[in-house]
Amino acid sequence: xxxxxxxxxxxxxxxxxxxxxxxxxxxxxxxxxxxxxxxxxxxxxxxxxxxxxxxxxxxxxxxxxxxxxxxxxxxxxxxxxxxxxxxxxxxxxxxxxxxxxxxxxxxxxxxxxxxxxxxxxxxxxxxxxxxxxxxxxxxxxxxxxxxxxxxxxxxxxxxxxxxxxxxxxxxxxxxxxxxxxxxxxxxxxxxxxxxxxxxxxxxxxxxxxxxxxxxxxxxxxxxxxxxxxxxxxxxxxxxxxxxxxxxxxxxxxxxxxxxxxxxxxxxxxxxxxxxxxxxxxxxxxxxxxxxxxxxxxxxxxxxxxxxxxxxxxxxxxxxxxxxxxxxxxxxxxxxxxxxxxxxxxxxxxxxxxxxxxxxxxxxxxxxxxxxxxxxxxxxxxxxxxxxxxxxxxxxxxxxxxxxxxxxxxxxxxxxxxxxxxxxxxxxxxxxxxxxxxxxxxxxxxxxxxxxxxxxxxxxxxxxxxxxxxxxxxxxxxxxxxxxxxxx
Numbered sequence: 415x416x417x418x419x420x421x422x423x424x425x426x427x428x429x430x431x432x433x434x435x436x437x438x439x440x441x442x443x444x445x446x447x448x449x450x451x452x453x454x455x456x457x458x459x460x461x462x463x464x465x466x467x468x469x470x471x472x473x474x475x476x477x478x479x480x481x482x483x484x485x486x487x488x489x490x491x492x493x494x495x496x497x498x499x500x501x502x503x504x505x506x507x508x509x510x511x512x513x514x515x516x517x518x519x520x521x522x523x524x525x526x527x528x529x530x531x532x533x534x535x536x537x538x539x540x541x542x543x544x545x546x547x548x549x550x551x552x553x554x555x556x557x558x559x560x561x562x563x564x565x566x567x568x569x570x571x572x573x574x575x576x577x578x579x580x581x582x583x584x585x586x587x588x589x590x591x592x593x594x595x596x597x598x599x600x601x602x603x604x605x606x607x608x609x610x611x612x613x614x615x616x617x618x619x620x621x622x623x624x625x626x627x628x629x630x631x632x633x634x635x636x637x638x639x640x641x642x643x644x645x646x647x648x649x650x651x652x653x654x655x656x657x658x659x660x661x662x663x664x665x666x667x668x669x670x671x672x673x674x675x676x677x678x679x680x681x682x683x684x685x686x687x688x689x690x691x692x693x694x695x696x697x698x699x700x701x702x703x704x705x706x707x708x709x710x711x712x713x714x715x716x717x718x719x720x721x722x723x724x725x726x727x728x729x730x731x732x733x734x735x736x737x738x739x740x741x742x743x744x745x746x747x748x749x750x751x752x753x754x755x756x757x758x759x760x761x762x763x764x765x766x767x768x769x770x771x772x773x774x775x776x777x778x779x780x781x782x783x784x785x786x787x788x789x790x791x792x793x794x795x796x797x798x799x800x801x802x803x804x805x806x807x808x809x810x811x812x813x814x815x816x817x818x819x820x821x822x823x824x825x826x827x828x829x830x831x832x833x834x835x836x837x838x839x840x841x842x843x844x845x846x847x848x849x850x851x852x853x854x855x856x857x858x859x860x861x862x863x864x865x866x867x868x869x870x871x872x873x874x875x876x877x878x879x880x881x882x883x884x885x886x887x888x889x890x891x892x893x894x895x896x897x898x899x900x901x
Contacts, residue, residue: 426475430475430476430479433476433561434479434480434557434561435557437557437558437560437561437564438561438564439476439561439564439565440473440476441568442470443469443470443472443473443476444473444565444568444569444570445470445569445570445571445572445582446467446468446469446470446569446570446571446572446590446591446592447467447468447571447572447573447574447579448465448466448467448468448571448572448573448574448591449465449466449468449573449574449575450463450464450465450466450573450575451463451464451465451466452464465591466591466592467571467590467591467592468592469590469592469593473593474593474594477593477594477595478594480561480562480565480594480595481594481595481598484595484598484602485598487554488552488598488601488602488605491552491605492601492605493605493608493609494813494814494815495508495511495608495616495618495815496601496604496605496608496618497618497619497813498597498600498601498618498619498620498621498622499597499598499600499601499620500601502806502811502812502813503812503813505619505691505692505693505746506745506746506747506748506749507812507813507815507816508617508618508619508691509617509690509691509693509746509749510746510748510749510816510819510850511617511813511815511816511818511819512528512615512617512624512626513699513749513849513850514818514819514849514850514851515615515626515628516528516626516628516667516699517699517845517846517848517849518845518849518851519628520667520699520842520844520845521840521841521842521845521846521849522841523841524628524629524630525628525629525630525631525632525634525635525666525667525668526626526627526628526629526635526666526667527626527627527628527632527635527636527638527639527664527665527666527667528617528624528625528626528664528665528666528688528690528695529624529625529626529639529642529643529662529663529664529675529682530624530662530663530664530665530688530690531623531624531625531643531646531657531662532657532658532659532660532661532662533621533623533650533655533656533657533658534656534657534658535588535656536600536620536621536655536656537588537589537591537596537600537621538587538588539587539588539654539655539656540587540588540589540599540600540603540654541587541653541654542563542566542567542586542587544603544653544654545562545566545599545602545603546559546562546563546566548602548603548605548606549562549602552602565595568584569584569585569590570582570583570584570585571583571585587654597620600620600621603653604618604621607623607646607649610645610646610649611642611645614642614645615627617690617691619691622690622691623646624690625639625642625643625646627639627642632666632668632670632673635666636666636673636674636675639664639675640675640676640677643659643662643675643677647659647677647678659677659678659680659682660680662677662680662682663682663685663688664682664683664684664685665684665685665687665688665695665696665697666684666697667697667698667699668684668697669684669686669697669698670684671683671684671685671686672684684697686703687703687704691746692745692746693745693746693749693750694707698844699845700753700754701749701750701753701757702753702754702757704750705750705753705757705760705761706757706760708742708743708761709760709761709764711742712739712740712742712743712764712768713764715738715739716739716764716767716768716771719731719734719735719738719739719768719771720771723771723772723774728772728773731771731772732772732787735768735769735771735772739764739768740765740768740792743761743792743795747792747795747796747799748796748799748800748803748850751793751796751800751850752848752849752850752853752888752889753848753890755889755890758793758890761792761793762780762791762792762793765780765791765792766780766783769783769784769786769787770783772787773786773787790882793888793890793891794882794886797857797882797883797886797888798878798879798881798882800850800853800854800857801857801858801861801865801878801881802871802874802875802878803816803820804820804835804854804857804858805866805868805871805874805878806871807819807820808820808822809871811871819850819851819854820835820851820854820858821835821836821851822834822835822836823835823836823855834855834858834859835854835855835858836855837852837855837856838851838852840852847889848889853887853888856887856888857883857886857887857888860883860887861878861881862881864877865877865878865881
C-alpha cells in the first residue's frame with residue numbers, strides 16, 4: 415500500500431468520508447481472528463491461555479481517523495485524573511500525585527489509607543448500548559452516534575489454531591482487543607466515575623482504580639474508604655462491571671495488621687505492602703520492599719552477564735547492562751527516588767559491579783567508572799528526570815494536576831527568575847523533606863538558564879542528560895561530618 419500511496423490514499427479518503435457521511439462502518443472490517451497464546455502452567459487448561467485478537471489492518475486506518483476526531487473532542491471533557499491511554503499521561507503521574515498527597519498528610523501527623531480495587535475482565539464488560547447513551551449525553555450528533563453504534567454492531571470473531579478455525583460468534587459486549595478505538599471507548603465509559611463525589615480521590619490508570627483517604631485517625635480513614643467502596647461498587651454494578659472484592663487490598667499508614675475494612679460481607683485486612691501499577695507501596699512509604707525487589711532482579715541478570723561476559727565484546731556488554739540491568743530502575747523512578755541512604759548504596763553497588771564487568775576494571779572507584787562511561791548514577795539520573803518533569807509541567811506537556819506538585823511561585827514583579835517553583839514548608843524529616851515537591855524547587859534553581867529556556871522538550875532532554883548539579887541539595891547527597899551530622 416505504501417508503494418502505491420498516491421492511488422490508495424485517494425480511494426481510502428473517499429471511502430472513509432463515505433463511511434462518516436452515511437454513518438456505516440464497513441462490515442468486512444468487523445471480523446477478527448483470535449489466537450490463544452500459552453501463558454504458564456498446565457497447557458490443557460483454557461484459563462492458562464491469553465487470547466490475541468487480530469483485526470484487519472485496513473480497519474486500523476478507519477479507526478484512527480475516528481479516534482483522532484473523538485479524542486480531540488473528549489480531551490477537554492475527560493477528568494484531569496483519568497490517566498490511562500492519554501497523550502502526556504503515565505502511571506508515574508497518577509502514582510506521584512497520590513504519593514505527594516499522602517506524604518503531605520503524614521507530614522501533618524495525619525493517617526492515610528489506600529484501597530486497591532479489582533475488576534473482573536473490565537474491558538470485556540463494556541455495554542455497547544450504555545456507551546452510546548453516554549456519548550449522547552456528552553453531546554455527539556445523531557450521525558456520529560449512528561456511526562459508532564454501527565461500529566459496535568454485528569461484530570464477529572472466531573478462534574484460529576494453526577490452520578483450523580471455529581465458527582463465527584457475535585460479540586455482544588466489551589471493547590475489541592487490538593482495536594484503535596477500544597481504549598478511548600473505555601475512557602469515555604469510565605469518565606463519569608470521577609463525578610461520583612467531590613471528595614472522592616482516586617489514583618486511576620485504565621481499569622486500575624485505587625481510592626485513597628487521609629484523616630485524623632485510623633477509624634476516620636477506614637470509614638471514608640468504606641464509604642468510597644460502597645460508591646464504587648454501586649457505580650460498577652450500574653455500569654455492568656464486575657467488582658471482585660476478594661482481590662481488593664488495603665494499605666494503611668499504620669502497621670497494625672489487625673485493622674480492616676468491611677466490604678459487604680468481606681473483611682479486608684491491612685497489608686504490609688502492596689503493588690500498585692507495578693510499584694510496591696509499604697505502610698511507611700519508604701519503598702524499601704520495592705527497591706529490594708529491583709535490586710534482586712538486577713543482581714540476577716548481573717550474575718548472568720558475569721558468566722558470559724568473556725564471550726562478548728565491549729559494546730555487547732554495555733548494551734546488555736543498559737537493557738537488562740540498569741533499566742530496572744527506570745520505571746516510575748520519581749515515585750521511589752526519595753528513599754534511604756542505605757537503599758541508595760545498595761543500588762550504587764549493583765551499578766558499580768555492572769560497570770566493573772562492562773569495562774573489566776575491578777580496581778577503579780564507582781565515580782571513576784562513571785566518568786569513564788560518560789554516565790551518571792541512578793540517583794543523578796532521577797534528578798535529571800525530575801528536572802524534565804518540572805519543565806513539562808511548566809510548559810503544559812504533562813497532566814494539569816502536576817502543577818499542584820510543582821506550584822509556580824507567584825510574584826507581582828517581572829523578575830528574571832519568574833518561573834521559580836514555590837517551596838513548601840515541611841514539618842517532618844521522614845515525610846516532609848522526603849517528597850518531590852520539597853526537592854523540586856531546589857533542583858530547578860540549580861538548572862542552568864540555557865537549559866530552562868529550551869525551545870522544545872527534545873532539546874531540554876538532550877541538554878539535561880549532560881548536566882548534573884555540583885552540590886545536589888537532596889538528603890542522599892549530603893556529606894557526613896563527625897560530631898556534626900549530615901549537612
